[in-house]
Every structure is written in structure tokens, then in C-alpha cells.
Amino acid sequence: MQDKLNLMIPGPTPVPENVLSSMSRHPIGHRSKDFQKIVQETTSQLKWLHQTTADVLTITGSGTAAMEAGIINTLSKGDKVICGDNGKFGERWVKVARAYGLEVIVVKAEWGQPLDPNKFKTILEDDINKTIKAVIITHSETSTGVINDLKAINNEVKKHSEAIIIADCVTSLGASNIQMDEWGIDVIASGSQKGYMIPPGLSFVAMSEKAWEANQQSNLPKFYLDLKQYLKTVNQNSNPFTPAINLYFALEASLTMMQKEGLNNIFARHARHQKATQEGVKAMGLKLFAEQSFGSPAITAVEPENVDAENIRKAMKSDFDILLAGGQDHLKGKIFRIGHLGFVNDRDIISVISALESTLDKMGKLNAPIGQGLAKTISVLNEE
Ligand SMILES: Cc1ncc(COP(=O)(O)O)c(C=O)c1O
The missing domain is CATH 3.90.1150.10 (Aspartate Aminotransferase, domain 1)
Incomplete structure (x- = not known):
């Protein structure tokens, strides 16, 4: 029946009426005071959602843009990383990392099984010279419906290494309790068409102080996804490029709903x-x-x-x-x-x-x- 479709897929997810209607207006100028107010408000709401004091940067692009940004802003050519792979999105991490010339150690689990924190522990313990720069995993592996134990894997990283941890939280943020600062997660990538309850088109990257330190050394090529530009502009309540303005209207409406709940x-x-x-x-x-x-x-x-x-x-x-x-x-x-x-x-x-x-x-x-x-x-x- 027309207009009756109930989306019970893991994204795009259904959009509340007030979020939909917030978008049905003319865009406003992205350098205007009104838009600055929205960036200020949504940035503070995003910090609340990520349970962090770090700035959360908003990119116009899908979740994969945030994943890619997490890698290219913290790592350098030839860096050694561990990627967890137990499904389609773990595979994607491996592909992105290899596309940028990183040396990837793949920790696998069968599709339908979770990643084993002990496997990370063994590799990190054996890395006596601390050559591993990042541990990269998918938190909620959407292709199989498995949640990986981000907290336990991160504990192994913290105990045995100086590597940063990068997490795809595209289908876990806003569904699962992720305590970015408390646990010490360095990079969290997410996308608007999931727990955020808004249409596709925005993605988000949160980076810890340690990740920003890694950014100082990072030499992978970047331009549109250069997060330094986003950090500089977010501090002025702005965005380096023309963002998806109407999706920001939706973001503000949906995060306000989430805060009420x-x-x-x-x-x-x-x-x-x-x-x-x-x-x-x-x-x-x-x-x-x-x-x-x-x-x-x-x-x-x-x-x-x-x-x-x-x-x-x-x-x-x-x-x-x-x-x-x-x-x-x-x-x-x-x-x-x-x-x-x-x-x-x-x-x-x-x-x-x-x-x-x-x-x-x-x-x-x-x-x-x-x-x-x-x-x-x-x-x-x-x-x-
Ligand atoms: C776990 C996970 N990671 C990454 C993505 C990629 O997001 P996008 O399709 O928005 O680029 C998805 C999308 O379904 C996902 O579920």
C-alpha cells in the first residue's frame, strides 16, 4: 500500500514526523548566524550522545566517509594496524586501510561469531617494539547482527599497546551504551541514517586527544576529509564546505528528541x-x-x-x-x-x-x- 512501508532494516531507519517536517523549508546560508546557532547546539548535543568532551565533527557524506576520515587523519603510509573482520563492515575496514597503503593484520571470526579479544591481546603482546599504530573494529556488525565487545578489546589495547582504537559505531551509537571518554575510545565513526533517526547524508567523527596527537604525524592524503579543517571551523560554529543544511535541521530536531528521552x-x-x-x-x-x-x-x-x-x-x-x-x-x-x-x-x-x-x-x-x-x-x- 502506498506510503505504508515500515522500514525494519538497519538503515535507513524510520524518521519521526517532526524531524521530517523540520527539513521542509528553504535552506539558510551556511555562514549565517542562524546556522552557527544550529552548529553550536548540535555539536553540544553530539558530545552528549558520544559521552565525550571532545568535539564531534559533522561531515556531509555517508558513514563510510567517517570511517575513511578516521583512518586518514590518524595514520601514515605503511603504518601497521590490526583490523577486526567478522562481517561485511569489518571487510570494509580492511579495504579502506589497504587502499591507503597500511599494513593490515586481519583478526577474523566467522560471520555470525564475535571477535575474540584474546586474539588482539596475543598480537599486541607479541608486538614488543610497539609497531602497531591502530586497532580498528566494527562495534555492531550489521551484516550478521553481532555486537563485538568493544570495551574488552579496548581494554586489551590499553593494557598491551600504545595504539589508538578506531571504532565503527555506525549501528551501535544511540542503541548501545558507548562511553567514549570513560573507556578511552580514540575514534568513533557514525552515520545519520541509523540511531540518529534522520535520513542518510551526514556522518560524524569523534576523536580523543590521543587521536589528535596522532593527527600531527599523519601523512596520508586528505582534502575534503581533512578533519583539521572541520575542527578549526567547528570552533567557529561553522563547517569548511557547504554542508547538507536541511539535514542539520533534522539533526537538531532528532537529537532534541533523544535528549528528552x-x-x-x-x-x-x-x-x-x-x-x-x-x-x-x-x-x-x-x-x-x-x-x-x-x-x-x-x-x-x-x-x-x-x-x-x-x-x-x-x-x-x-x-x-x-x-x-x-x-x-x-x-x-x-x-x-x-x-x-x-x-x-x-x-x-x-x-x-x-x-x-x-x-x-x-x-x-x-x-x-x-x-x-x-x-x-x-x-x-x-x-x-
Ligand atoms: C556497521 C556499518 N558500518 C558502516 C556502514 C556504512 O555506512 P554508509 O552506507 O552510510 O556509508 C554501515 C551501513 O550500513 C554499517 O551498518
């Missing part, structure tokens, strides 16, 4: 929806692709047996106007992924679980009494 309430909502989804899926006889204990609060990947996951996805869209994400690469047809990131409420979770049960029933593939999944989801949602 409160960080702990936002994390609790995501954890509750994650559990209600996981339990509902299991209760209808489906298998979780990633074990529940290391599931991402943003996304649940499901591995149905004896049925093409793409057929489930197609039916969910055509019969219920619910868009789920499919499997990527070798997982295409094997898994589907339910996004519960950002502007999601209990109604969305109840709808997706009941629509899934109905879809499987219609296909003759429901392996549990009809209603069992929904009953479980409701009981999780009604838990105190």
Missing part, C-alpha cells in the same frame, strides 16, 4: 526490543543466526531452515509493507535481518513478529503453534 531510556528501549524480537523469533521455531548473548541491539539476524530467506522477505513486503534486510554475499537467501534501531516502538515489534508468523503459516513453514511467537514477544514487552 534520555540516554539510559534509549539504551533500555533498544535492549527490550532486541530481547522481545529474539524471544519471539525463537518461540516460533526459527533459529537466530547470532547467539542471543552477542546479538546487536540494532538488528536481529534470523536463519530460517528449509525456506529461502528471500521469499520470506518478499512476502513480508508485499503482504505487510514491512521491509526486512536480506543476507549479504554468501548469506543471501540464508538469513534475513530485522532492524530495531532508532525510531522503533513496541507496536513495530509486535507487528513484525505477528506478520512473520502469519507469513510462515501461509507458506506452510511455521514450525510452532500459531501465536506462540507473538505471545512470547508480548510477555517480554510486558516484563517489569
